[in-house]
Amino acid sequence: xxxxxPADRRVNRTPAPSIRWMVELLRTLAFHRIALRYKESxxxxxxxxxxxxxxxxxxxxxRRVADIPTGDIPYPLFVATGLVAWSLTSVxxxxxxxxxxxxxxxxxxxxxxxxxxxxxxxxATLADVGILALLWGGLFLYFQPIFSWNFLWVxxxxxxxxxxLLGLCSLIALANVFFRDIGHAVPHLIQLWFFxxxxxxxxxxxxxxxxxxxxxNPMTGIIESYRSVLLxxxxxxxxxxxxxxxxxxxxxxxxxxxxxxFEGILADLI
Amino acid sequence: MRRVLFEEVRKRFSRxxxxxxxxxxxxxxxxxxxxxxFWPINGVSFSIEGSGRRLGIIGANGSGKTTLLRLxxxxxxxxxxxxxxxxxxxxxxxxxxxxxxxxxxxxxILMGGVLLGMRRREILGKxxxxxxxxxxxxxxxxxLKHYSLGMMMRxxxxxxxxxxxxxxxxxxxxxxxxAEFQKKSAERLDELRQRGxxxxxxxxDLEVLRRLTDEILWLHGGRVEAxxxxxxxxxxxxxxxxxxxxxxxxx
Numbered sequence: 048x049x050x051x052x053p054a055d056r057r058v059n060r061t062p063a064p065s066i067r068w069m070v071e072l073l074r075t076l077a078f079h080r081i082a083l084r085y086k087e088s089x090x091x092x093x094x095x096x097x098x099x100x101x102x103x104x105x106x107x108x109x110r111r112v113a114d115i116p117t118g119d120i121p122y123p124l125f126v127a128t129g130l131v132a133w134s135l136t137s138v139x140x141x142x143x144x145x146x147x148x149x150x151x152x153x154x155x156x157x158x159x160x161x162x163x164x165x166x167x168x169x170x171a172t173l174a175d176v177g178i179l180a181l182l183w184g185g186l187f188l189y190f191q192p193i194f195s196w197n198f199l200w201v202x203x204x205x206x207x208x209x210x211x212l213l214g215l216c217s218l219i220a221l222a223n224v225f226f227r228d229i230g231h232a233v234p235h236l237i238q239l240w241f242f243x244x245x246x247x248x249x250x251x252x253x254x255x256x257x258x259x260x261x262x263x264n265p266m267t268g269i270i271e272s273y274r275s276v277l278l279x280x281x282x283x284x285x286x287x288x289x290x291x292x293x294x295x296x297x298x299x300x301x302x303x304x305x306x307x308x309f310e311g312i313l314a315d316l317i
Numbered sequence: 318m319r320r321v322l323f324e325e326v327r328k329r330f331s332r333x334x335x336x337x338x339x340x341x342x343x344x345x346x347x348x349x350x351x352x353x354x355f356w357p358i359n360g361v362s363f364s365i366e367g368s369g370r371r372l373g374i375i376g377a378n379g380s381g382k383t384t385l386l387r388l389x390x391x392x393x394x395x396x397x398x399x400x401x402x403x404x405x406x407x408x409x410x411x412x413x414x415x416x417x418x419x420x421x422x423x424x425x426i427l428m429g430g431v432l433l434g435m436r437r438r439e440i441l442g443k444x445x446x447x448x449x450x451x452x453x454x455x456x457x458x459x460x461l462k463h464y465s466l467g468m469m470m471r472x473x474x475x476x477x478x479x480x481x482x483x484x485x486x487x488x489x490x491x492x493x494x495x496a497e498f499q500k501k502s503a504e505r506l507d508e509l510r511q512r513g514x515x516x517x518x519x520x521x522d523l524e525v526l527r528r529l530t531d532e533i534l535w536l537h538g539g540r541v542e543a544x545x546x547x548x549x550x551x552x553x554x555x556x557x558x559x560x561x562x563x564x565x566x567x568x
Contacts, residue, residue: 059401060391068436075431079417086419086460156410157432158391311394314387315330 069160076167080142081174095138095175096182099130106247115248120278121190128277129246131183132270135176136212137237142168143216144223144233151317161310162303165216169209187277195280204272204283207295211265214299217306224309224316245270262286265294319404319483319515321389322364326398328384329354357384358395359539365532368513373520373530373547375554380536382519386410386486389517404515405434407482409474416473418462422453425461429476443479450505451475452498471498478505485509487518503529523551 085091106126109115117125146168147154147161154161223229244266245253253261261267268291272283332353358381365372374382387393388400390408416425426447430440440447448454451471453464461469485506506529510516520526526533526547533550535543543550 057399058391058394059399059403061403062405064434068431068434071437072431075428079420079428082424083417083419153432154392155387156390156392156408158406158408159432314392 064160069163072159073163073167073170076163077170077174080146080168080171084171092175092178095134096179099127099134099179100182102130102247103127109247115252117249120274124186124190124278125249125274126247127183127186128274129244129270131176131179132208132273133241133244133246133266134179135172135208136266137241138175139169139172139212139216140219140237141233142172143220144230145220146216147220147224147313148227148230148317154314154317161313162217162306165220166213168220169212169216173209191278193278193280195276197276197280197282200272200276200282204269204276204288207288207292208269210299211269211291211295214295214302217302218298221302221305221309221313224313240264240266263290263294265291265298267291318366319368319370319513320364320366320401321403321484321515321517322366322399322401323361323385323388324399324401326358326361326388326395326400327356328358328381328388328393329356329396357381357539358388360398361385361536361539361541363534363541363544365515368515369510370515371510371530371532372515372517373526373533374517374536375519375521375523375526375533375550376536376542381539382536383410383488385536386488386517386519389484390486402484404483405481407433407477407480407485407514409477409485409487416461416469419460421460422448422457422464422472425472426457426476429473430480433477433480435480440479447472447475447479450479450501467495467498474502474505478502478509482509482514484515484517487516489520489522523554527551 085094088094090097103123103126107123110122110126115122143165146164150164153159219229219233243260244264245261250261250267250271268283268287268289271287272291275281275283275287332355357379361381374385376382384393386408387410388395389402390406390410391402392408392410416429420428426444427437427440430447431437448457451468451474453468453472456464456468461472464472487506506516516529518526518529530547532545533543533547533554534541535550535554543553
């Protein structure tokens with residue numbers, strides 16, 4: 048009979064890391080993510096603007112080739128709104144996929160709360176996209192300066208959006224430790240997801256057989272809610288945001304659970 | 318209170334890659350002789366308590382010294398057993414811990430300091446002293462990748478030893494810089510110890526251990542071979558080396 052080792056391990060450490068220190072660490076890591084991307088590049092922050100601006104122009108052109116009805120909303124503003132929201136998702140995920148594997152040296156030597164790494168990637172992305180949102184603000188004022196108390200929905204939608212991303216970012220960062228394939232797959236998956244989400248077309252154009260899929264794509268609800276609130280001043284329809292919230296809760300729950308379960312062995316694997 | 322306590326601690330590592338580990342997850346519990354795993358720490362118990370203690374760790378390469386330090390640092394978790402660490406641990410496992418080549422010296426001091434557990438205000442207060450000790454004034458706003466190796470090491474050591482650590486872990490790589498800086502760093506560690514920090518030092522150099530430690534933990538094959546006053550353990554260790562039980566220059 049071979050001897051089996053039980054997995055009973057108990058660890059007792061004092062002092063526990065303080066919340067304030069963790070906030071400072073998060074800030075430092077986020078700063079580092081931003082610095083990594085823009086140090087020693089001439090265009091600096093311009094790079095975060097380049098892709099959405101180019102895509103806005105491209106889709107404005109495409110729309111003249113193939114008609115995409117957007118009602119009363121000017122198309123450049125329509126697509127720019129979708130692209131700002133989409134940038135937050137795509138950049139955050141791309142950043143998060145390398146957020147743990149990029150800190151191998153640190154993780155092997157210093158004990159830090161590891162959830163801070165995808166969280167820092169997300170925070171850094173939020174700062175970048177904030178600059179993009181300023182540019183969007185200019186477009187908004189030029190094309191359709193409206194005001195509505197329903198704008199108060201924006202922080203709520205952004206909150207759901209960020210929670211969804213936190214779940215996704217931690218899942219992807221973690222998965223990339225076990226399977227480096229994730230790092231290769233992420234750009235392609237993001238591209239697929241981009242076309243599957245109503246960024247440059249309204250959800251009303253989605254063919255019948257794909258409606259169910261579009262409905263449960265959380266980015267559908269999030270992008271359409273942003274547009275509904277910011278471009279028409281209407282509160283988002285519940286059938287849009289309820290699926291988005293359900294998916295967000297599921298993804299965040301799974302992401303945090305797996306993180307909690309595997310955090311302890313990450314340093315042994317990278 | 319400073320205290321490090323290990324009770325029947327075991328740590329296993331997989332010989333496989335990440336993807337395979339997951340594929341095998343949960344379907345079986347590994348046995349002691351399973352070839353897919355190895356146990357760098359295989360049943361270690363010891364404890365040190367109180368301030369100003371100086372513990373040395375010796376053993377051939379692969380005897381589990383570094384894994385032991387990493388368990389104390391909390392970088393890795395035991396597979397089974399009981400680990401208790403009271404007091405802020407300062408890991409000097411490698412001197413570039415968290416140093417980023419693209420960032421300037423100034424940014425690295427802030428980032429390294431925060432990573433090691435300092436608050437920003439604390440770091441800014443000690444900033445001049447850190448730069449002074451490392452001897453890099455005039456280079457603080459230069460990216461780290463343009464530093465010489467010696468400058469980087471001195472900066473790493475300087476940042477780390479400005480943290481108010483209670484339990485200081487030093488891996489053997491600490492013999493750094495020129496003779497003058499080596500002397501300065503040994504004095505610095507001693508100063509920290511006199512302020513009450515516990516020093517845990519891994520080294521192959523018996524002369525260094527004799528000078529800097531009071532007790533020695535001798536690891537062999539992931540287990541404790543001996544634990545006691547430095548002189549006694551070193552004598553036993555030397556006897557074992559001479560009788561050929563362990564190689565002098567570990568492979």
